[in-house]
Amino acid sequence: MAVYTDVSEPQLSAFLEAYDLGTLLSYKGIAEGVENSNFLLRTTGGTFILTLYEKRVARGDLPFFVGLMLHLASRGLSCPLPVEARDRETLRDLAGRPAAVFTFLEGMWTRRPGVPECRDVGAALAGMHAAASDFSGTRPNALSVDAWRPLAESCGADADRVEPGLSAEIAAELDAIEAAWPQHLPTGVIHADLFPDNVFFLGGQLSGLIDFYFACNDILAYDLAICLCAWCFEADGAFNVTKGRAMIEAYRRVRPLSEVEIVALPILARGAAMRFLLTRLYDWLNVPDGSFVTKKDPKEYLRKSRFHRTVRSAADYGIEMDCP
Ligand SMILES: Nc1ncnc2c1ncn2[C@@H]1O[C@H](COP(=O)(O)OP(=O)(O)OP(=O)(O)O)[C@@H](O)[C@H]1O
Ligand SMILES: N[C@@H](CCO)C(=O)O
Secondary structure, three states: OEOOOOOOHHHHHHHHOOOOOOOEEEEEEOOOOOOOEEEEEEEOOEEEEEEEOOOOOOHHHHHHHHHHHHHHHHOOOOOOOEOOOOOOOOOEEEOOEEEEEEEOOOOEOOOOOOHHHHHHHHHHHHHHHHHHHHOOOOOEOOOOHHHHHHHHHHHHHHHHHOOOOHHHHHHHHHHHHHHHOOOOOOEEEEOOOOOHHHEEEEOOEEEEEOOOOOOEEEEHHHHHHHHHHHHOEOOOOOEOHHHHHHHHHHHHHHOOOOHHHHHHHHHHHHHHHHHHHHHHHHHHHHOOOOOOEOOOOHHHHHHHHHHHHHOOOHHHHOOOOOOO
């Protein structure tokens, strides 16, 4: 459950007076997600999503996110569209938070992605990278490799409450990642959080992408590494090479990967696992228990980080390597 900021009915009714969405019929907090406060909104004008942006979304970044979604939709990608108020604004304030209303995307996210879904996500990710290639907006990655050490230090020795020795293990892994992080790979606009709960399917077909609030300019192959982490592991912690191969090959059919990108995949995956280990660890240690948030387990990404450290080449992810 992620509702950090609650909204009273009078507050919401007053907020909606700026829009041509008819009158409020019902609204309720949405369980999924941990970053922002999302509400399912029903008015006489239809069904919508109301999002109140929380700590990891800077108000100044919102025009980038909204502009990106409009740009991707104009290139044929299925994603939520911001609803303009009568004054043509898409961002307003509600209950002390920046807020926006979006179109409701039909579909469901899959709790147990199989090989077909991994294939579809690989193609969709590459399609998003291609569609965003002429987007004029730019945004540095606030959770790039440079942000990981400060985030780890903000957790400090409290990390050892999650697992003994974890703070030292993180510090050593950060040393390795920082020393090997690639500097000259192709970059572009990435989603940076394309987890299963952000990809919708309808009737067996991928029907849309949501949650662009970590989108930024960074290494394109890093976005693929994030998806390998988020989609290709089984519940028992094992990496599924068949899912990895399906995802990577589908991605390459839309956007070919250079040899240097392929060679860099293991270190990019170690970085991806570290990024989500650290944000989950921080929330695990800092979000008060009992709040309306279902915190995500940092140890899931500790296990993934440990797996990626054993990977010797991208062949271990299912890539057919031209060169060993
Ligand atoms: N436009 C939309 N149409 C339909 N459902 C939506 C839409 N936007 C959000 N949702 C629903 O709200 C949930 C949470 O949305 P979202 O993932 O954007 O929140 P978040 O707090 O950023 O989560 P995350 O932890 O994934 O970053 C989604 O899993 C989905 O069920
Ligand atoms: N998708 C992320 C939450 C957003 O940072 C996770 O599952 O840790």
